[in-house]
Amino acid sequence: MESRNPTNAWHTSDEGFRRLIEQVKDHAIFQIDLQGRPTTWNEGVRRILGFTEREFVGCEVTPLIFTPEDVHANVPQKELDYATRHGSASDDRWLCRKDRSRFFASGFTTALHDSTGKLIGFFKVIRDLTDMKRTEQALRESEERLRLILESATDYAIITTNTAGKILTWNFGAQQIFGYSAEEAVGHHARVLYTPEDRASQCDEIERETVLREGRAVTECWQQRKDGSRFWASGVTHRIPDHQTGAILKILRDWTEQKLSKEKLEHTVEDRTARLRETVGELESFSYSVAHDMRAPLRAMQGFAIMLQEELGNGLSPPAQDYLRRITNSANRLDLLVQDVLNYSRVARSDLPRVPISLAQIIAEVIESSPNLQPPKADINIDGEIPMICGNHAALTQVVANILSNGVKFVSPGVHPRIRIRVEDVPEIEDGKPSVKVWFEDNGIGISAEAQQRMFQMFQRLNPASRYEGTGIGLAIVRKAVERMGGSVGVESEPGKGSRFSIQLHRAVTT
Ligand code: ADP
Numbered sequence: 001m002e003s004r005n006p007t008n009a010w011h012t013s014d015e016g017f018r019r020l021i022e023q024v025k026d027h028a029i030f031q032i033d034l035q036g037r038p039t040t041w042n043e044g045v046r047r048i049l050g051f052t053e054r055e056f057v058g059c060e061v062t063p064l065i066f067t068p069e070d071v072h073a074n075v076p077q078k079e080l081d082y083a084t085r086h087g088s089a090s091d092d093r094w095l096c097r098k099d100r101s102r103f104f105a106s107g108f109t110t111a112l113h114d115s116t117g118k119l120i121g122f123f124k125v126i127r128d129l130t131d132m133k134r135t136e137q138a139l140r141e142s143e144e145r146l147r148l149i150l151e152s153a154t155d156y157a158i159i160t161t162n163t164a165g166k167i168l169t170w171n172f173g174a175q176q177i178f179g180y181s182a183e184e185a186v187g188h189h190a191r192v193l194y195t196p197e198d199r200a201s202q203c204d205e206i207e208r209e210t211v212l213r214e215g216r217a218v219t220e221c222w223q224q225r226k227d228g229s230r231f232w233a234s235g236v237t238h239r240i241p242d243h244q245t246g247a248i249l250k251i252l253r254d255w256t257e258q259k260l261s262k263e264k265l266e267h268t269v270e271d272r273t274a275r276l277r278e279t280v281g282e283l284e285s286f287s288y289s290v291a292h293d294m295r296a297p298l299r300a301m302q303g304f305a306i307m308l309q310e311e312l313g314n315g316l317s318p319p320a321q322d323y324l325r326r327i328t329n330s331a332n333r334l335d336l337l338v339q340d341v342l343n344y345s346r347v348a349r350s351d352l353p354r355v356p357i358s359l360a361q362i363i364a365e366v367i368e369s370s371p372n373l374q375p376p377k378a379d380i381n382i383d384g385e386i387p388m389i390c391g392n393h394a395a396l397t398q399v400v401a402n403i404l405s406n407g408v409k410f411v412s413p414g415v416h417p418r419i420r421i422r423v424e425d426v427p428e429i430e431d432g433k434p435s436v437k438v439w440f441e442d443n444g445i446g447i448s449a450e451a452q453q454r455m456f457q458m459f460q461r462l463n464p465a466s467r468y469e470g471t472g473i474g475l476a477i478v479r480k481a482v483e484r485m486g487g488s489v490g491v492e493s494e495p496g497k498g499s500r501f502s503i504q505l506h507r508a509v510t511t
Contacts, residue, residue: 063076105129161190162247347484459473
């Protein structure tokens with residue numbers, strides 16, 4: 001505890017008030033005599049200036065409190081002179097602590113007079129404003145940074161309005177984009193920035209209401225410049241949170257070029273797609289008619305070959321008989337190919353109206369119509385019940401026939417073909433419709449992973465033609481038909497371990 005300097009005498013008769021001043025910590029409060037020497041001290045002097053009572057009272061401290069520059073400019077005396085003349089003086093300036101560090105202070109000096117009116121000294125109050133000053137400085141700097149950002153964003157119109165739509169601020173970018181100077185825009189209603197049609201339908205008000213309600217709105221619309229021309233504006237509008245008066249910030253850019261080139265691109269793509277569709281359609285009908293027209297001469301070849309065989313069969317030399325057999329075989333193969341191409345065209349081109357259908361019944365019909373799919377040649381079993389599905393009868397018959405005939409065809413020599421058909425329920429897929437997956441599992445030769453990738457394409461035959469007959473179109477028909485019925489196909493297999501083909505289709509909706 002420090003001893004009280006006996007000269008410490010406050011010019012107040014109120015003891016309670018005197019004690020109160022001594023205890024004040026956040027203000028340095030003291031009196032000085034006419035020579036500028038402190039005659040009193042309080043706790044705030046220690047806190048703010050760093051002097052103990054002993055170091056302070058009666059000492060030559062004035063030159064230590066003021067900065068050397070202010071001492072040099074005679075500021076301490078000028079302040080006292082001013083207070084003497086006007087009764088008091090107040091000033092905000094940098095001061096020094098005992099350790100010579102500086103702080104920004106708010107100072108107040110009052111002249112003290114005795115009962116006869118004679119000047120006897122001064123009463124001083126000093127408050128440390130460093131934190132406030134720092135906050136102010138940081139605020140100023142951040143405002144300056146913000147101003148620089150706003151000014152340098154020349155490609156962006158950054159505008160604030162009040163909640164009624166009156167323009168409050170207008171940056172250089174806004175001037176560039178809309179053509180109005182800040183003087184012309186600020187204070188006016190933002191409605192002028194909209195096209196007459198949008199103004200008539202109160203688009204600006206609707207946008208403001210959305211922003212005030214939801215905090216944010218996206219702007220994608222035509223806006224109007226000062227000269228009446230239009231540009232496509234793209235941007236966002238935000239409600240500025242915690243703004244006392246309520247304000248709206250709008251950030252826009254001129255996106256006309258991008259919009260027009262996007263539209264142009266879309267038109268080009270649309271045009272090309274339409275042309276491509278037309279060409280594909282023409283090609284399809286061309287190939288269909290070619291395939292169709294080829295069947296008549298083919299049938300003639302087959303028919304005349306049979307007639308030749310019947311009329312001259314035994315009279316022909318063995319080489320001639322071989323030629324005849326080859327002609328018949330080739331004609332038959334070509335006929336098969338033409339039929340498959342026609343089947344593919346039909347599945348790809350014709351309408352496939354879908355109705356609730358029993359897949360189990362279609363499977364039974366296909367098996368019944370083909371001896372190759374029946375015992376003793378093959379065994380085909382259905383596990384469980386297949387639910388009604390939504391499909392096209394003709395297309396599904398083709399799909400089932402192709403998968404089953406492949407299943408019994410592609411087996412190793414000496415292996416008795418077996419196919420197991422089972423159903424898997426699938427959760428609702430992307431389109432939200434309940435579906436069912438039907439698996440056809442065979443005990444055939446299997447398929448390599450690489451071949452699985454391309455086997456659903458046209459004319460893909462993965463085994464030597466000498467060993468397994470075919471056209472390479474069957475699975476292409478399967479995929480096309482299933483996809484056109486809104487489903488999908490799949491395969492899982494390993495060479496030597498059989499194959500599992502799946503078709504996934506929508507379940508029939510039962511009411
Ligand atoms: P293909 O007329 O040759 O049967 P597909 O389009 O039906 O034509 O089948 C394409 C190829 O996929 C076949 O040539 C065969 O190599 C292979 N493949 C199809 N189904 C099976 C199967 N169940 N097991 C093994 N390989 C198969």
